[in-house]
Amino acid sequence: MLRIRKVRNPFGGKKTLELTIPPSFRCPISLDLMKDPVTLCTGITYDRQSIDTWLDAGNRTCPATKQVLHSLEQIPNHTLRRMIQDWCVVNRSYGIERIPTPRIPVTRMDVSKILEEITIKSRRGDRSGCLELVKKVEMLGRETERNRRLIVSNETARALSEAFNTFAAASADVDASVLESVLSLITWMFPLDDEETRCNLGSPSSLNCLAWFLKCGSLAGRRNAVLVMRELASSHQSYVDALSETDGLVDALVKVIREPICLMTTKASLIVIYHMVSSSASKEKTVMKLVEMGVVSLLLEMLVDSDKSVCEKALGALDGIFSYEKGREEAYSHALTTPVLVKKMFRVTDLATEFAVSGLWKLCKNYKGDDGRFMVEALMVGVFQKVLLLLQVGCGERTKEKATDLLKMLNVHRGNGECIDSMDFKQLKRPF
Template identity: 60%
Template sequence: MISSWRRRRATRRARKEQLVGCEEAGETELTIPSHFRCPISLDLMKDPVTLSTGITYDRESIETWIDAGNRTCPITNQALRSLEPIPNHAIRRMVQDWCVENRSFGIERIPTPRIPASPMDVLEILKNIASASERGDRDGCIESVAKMKALVREGERNKRCFATHGAGTALSSAFEEFSNTSSLDENIIVLFEEMLSVFPSMFPLNSEARSHLGSPASLHCMILLLKSGDLTARRNSVLVLKEIVSSDSRNKAEEVAEIDGAPEALYKLIKEPICPTATKAALVVIYRMTSLNPTNEKIITRLVEMGLVNLLIETLVDADRSVCEKALGVLDGICNIELGRVTTYDHSLTVAALVKKLLRVSELATEFSVSVLWKLARRNDQPDDGALVEALQVGAFQKLLLLLQVGCGERTKEKATELLKLLNLHRERSECIDSSDFKDLKRPF
């Protein structure tokens, strides 16, 4: 026992002397053993796995290779009998021991990786969710959904595995099943919140999953959480609503709008933002409500009376590109009715904000800005001198001319051309730039 201790002490002393000698000679570079390197990335393997050909790779590298459509071993070029790599615990422990031995070089011990969920694990969880929903077992369903949520959060591989095996459809079916319950007590609300937190990981949903979530019972439950849930539940609810209405016809947007308190809850998400993602999702849902069915004055009137127009214009002042596009789209839909046009024009910043966004944010933002300006300039199907004069004063004529020069869509081109004709009638007395300022400018021809 004493001799064994002496040998270990001698080994440590020899390693220390070797290290000191290398430092004195300026040779402090550490060489990674070749069998610890991934044959693909040539980096130290953090999660070594072995293929059916017997070659070991780092999991991230070989999964990237397989996901690219390759079905052969990169080293041997042999066809893979199985695409499921097997964890190589022996190599992983050797790598960890080597990291510990060389910690004086600044090498940190790699953590023991979590084993990804296998297809069998995924199918078992989805089967338990389906059977629990059939029995009405809320606690059992919550337990299975929690397991699914934990695995999905571990990494993209687990997320893809669940999505590939139909997790979106199974989860949405269970959501609809429990939505049809007669009583919405605290237990069922917890279940809905857990389910909604997983859905964003499954996007985009297939048509069957959207059908389950788009049922009247499911929509009412989501609106309930959108109105009275915590911040996370409200965020996840609006993301799922966006997924449903974005990939469906106008019918789903109308159904959402008709649910008591839905427009007010969406308006609150914009007025009191939770996060940029939730704000954008709320704008998309409202856009679908207002733009896909321009004749539905009831929905637009409710939104205008809430104060949405003022909120949108104030949002435009310093919004990023994505929010700006969506806010302009909603504003364009609101201006389909007379009340919307009047309320929009009554805001002192409207015309200036619209002209400022021309050719400045994106092509889509420019199209919406031209459309709104065109609607404001033709209120009651007659030219509105006030809107036209104000547009001239903030430089709309020059920007519209430039827009026609650089090119735009056919419908936008028609509206811009008509706006230029109307603006031209007021140029002599209202344009902010006097053409005489350029009388001495030499022409290039």
């Protein structure tokens, strides 16, 4: 039953009327009035949204008859839809609104044809023609979620990445409009699982273009360029090496962190830098450049007041940078190093704790001063107690080894700088 409350006149009060929806107008799944009826190969008609949800869940049977569907094609039932619309018009006095005529959904063949034309036009260097087609794909994807899913699942990323690589080989500023539109659509396709797609985006021409977007592109272009870099850096070591060696890219990434566009962009930039300083073949050269650009100070100040996700990624980048002498020298001279690392050892994430302990361990282990000043400063902000507590509550094996070693190094200097009475923690059992 569909119940409609209606006011008859100013003096007659309110009266509840009940209107029955004809059974043939109801979707067998949702039992609601169908807005876009489609018929399956079994002859049963459903509302498109309901049957799409059923099929997207992996079901391959007709919900009503339980028959196996030998075809997933959905045929629009125009006759039934017009009958439903006429019924809505007849009953408009009951508050029933006429359902709009649905847009014809895009088909897999439609998408394939458009992508084929994009490939042809990009190879011919037809920038305006390619841009028009890319905009068409974007418009179709924004019409319905179903269209978008179909576009994403139709190897669209491969065709778009090929077009991007082709136009990137020319001057980026000349082809900025089509490149930016293609880049925006590619962000719909994450994660980039196709190797050919990654190869196109990881080519020298494409990477130089991404670096150009970071330096000269619009806010949207810079954002999308960083997101694509994150996908590449997270996929394979070879792309991390290629990103590290691309001229101007490291400088541009630091600029994005120093002058944030949005939280997502900041996180993506930190992930790329983390991979560069942790696993790149030219990581030492990259670290030197980052240190010269003041990244250690920038990340330490960022850690003071950032959300958990940003803290985790910033700590990961610092841990990689502290593997090198230049990075450690910068940390030793910064007043925030010990208090921030000690503070972030807890209350962020397990991974952040691992990075914080690893960073402190590297700084203490490689400290060359005879005075032990760095260890004394760490003791003054309570590092000994925090590391001891960490061992009590539990942590990963690698972190446990570093924490234990860290306690041994700190223990030598406890008489010189500890400002918290260790007797306050006498009830804790020491594992060493």
